[in-house]
Amino acid sequence: MAAPLLKLAATNDGDADGRFSPRTIPEQLAEELGADIVAGRRKAGERLIELDLAQNFGVSRGPVREALRILERRRMVDLLPRRGAYVRPLSLKSIADLFNVRLALSLLAARTMATSPVESYVETLARRCAELNEMVETGDPIAFARVTTRAVRTIAHGSDNELLLELSIDLANQTVWETIWKTPLDYLTLGVRREAADLMTETLEAIRRRDPETAVRSLRVLLENDRDRALAVLTDLRKEAGDLSAISSG
Amino acid sequence: MAAPLLKLAATNDGDADGRFSPRTIPEQLAEELGADIVAGRRKAGERLIELDLAQNFGVSRGPVREALRILERRRMVDLLPRRGAYVRPLSLKSIADLFNVRLALSLLAARTMATSPVESYVETLARRCAELNEMVETGDPIAFARVTTRAVRTIAHGSDNELLLELSIDLANQTVWETIWKTPLDYLTLGVRREAADLMTETLEAIRRRDPETAVRSLRVLLENDRDRALAVLTDLRKEAGDLSAISSG
DNA sequence: AATTTGTCAATTGTTGACAATTGACAAGAG
């Protein structure tokens, strides 16, 4: 998925879960801290001291503690009992792992969708697909990437699998993705966009004719291409710049 | 509501295995509460009131709060801001979803293992496989099921994907499994065991000759069979008994 | 010199009190 930006603040957007939860302080703290980690203002492996954070944010340690648990849940920090919280290192390898898990989940979703499709989601996917095809020529890589992400998310919804959806969102919300979002999308050339749009269309059609194997095969190629290109870009980035971000060599 | 008090002093001991777990109070609370939920002593949808829990366990609300966050992470409770914690309902559908997600992850693991195998895990898997073949005849369903689970876990390890492994363990640790574990395993007849052992062997051999497609196909059949049989048993159970457990009709 | 033991500051774990929010119920308005 070359592109999933799903900013935390932007969860009201699109076909997101209709329920809106009141922003609690711990959640806001988690968001702030998470952003800091993403931006490299907190380095990988760095220890996070509760009192410092509390003073920085102008709250007491209680909410900070809860925020740290939230970040642990999002796999952004390691929480060692009695030993404190540490910014979780984010190696290229672990980013690849993340891609692969998301890929597996997406493929399961596609398979389910092609086996017992829910009409409304198929329609939504068709719309995204149409958008995608239109955007092949217009040439805005960012918009194209965003729609691709949405299409994949639609497929996750279409799985009719609550857990799968939850996990997908969880993983998508992770640090990594915002980091990846900042990478140049130059690799989304016209040819690449053409191919991606074709593959997504093929997936859609396979779903429509209830052909799981084809649906899975097409989507797999699409997502694997995307994964490989994104990883290549990230690898290059790491070579060029000194490793200031949360992405370590690992 | 009548939960036994924790024995605080006895918990800091090392484990007999040499690996000692730094059992914090919140973790213990989470474990207790989780067990209560599994056993149906806390019904699905029931509200969990912090003060009650704190008094029952003989601690203050702070640790209880953290325990609730832990259980949220394990998907055992829903945590609604300002509205309290609720025991998460566990429908048959959600159990099926869980099976499917685990299945998808296992298949990814098998694929990876067959693409770039790590010798040590292949060996371990071979041992499990041998065990399995021996146990076809001996006829202890529980032991057979356990070894099957281990074999699948070995494959998860063999994926060389930290995230996948973590998720697998997470999901495996869930309520559901302990519940499922209690179901009668009569369906593991000799024929079924024979088939399962064969499929696992086929998977192993495919991994050895680096044939991902076959490995995935075999394991898929194995796991799908298992899923369907387990779900059938659970469905029957629900029909027979009044729904006292955490498993709701959903 | 290397290892063990003792001490101490820094930090995390826990607590009880206080503030803020919610949901329910009753009183009043339309």
Add this chain to the structure above:
DNA sequence: CTCTTGTCAATTGTCAACAATTGACAAATT
């Protein structure tokens, strides 16, 4: 009678103080 509004108890959110543990460094021991 139905709908709004006000009040109140129950419950969660937050805080600041206190207790317990850790890691580091120094002193003592072998």
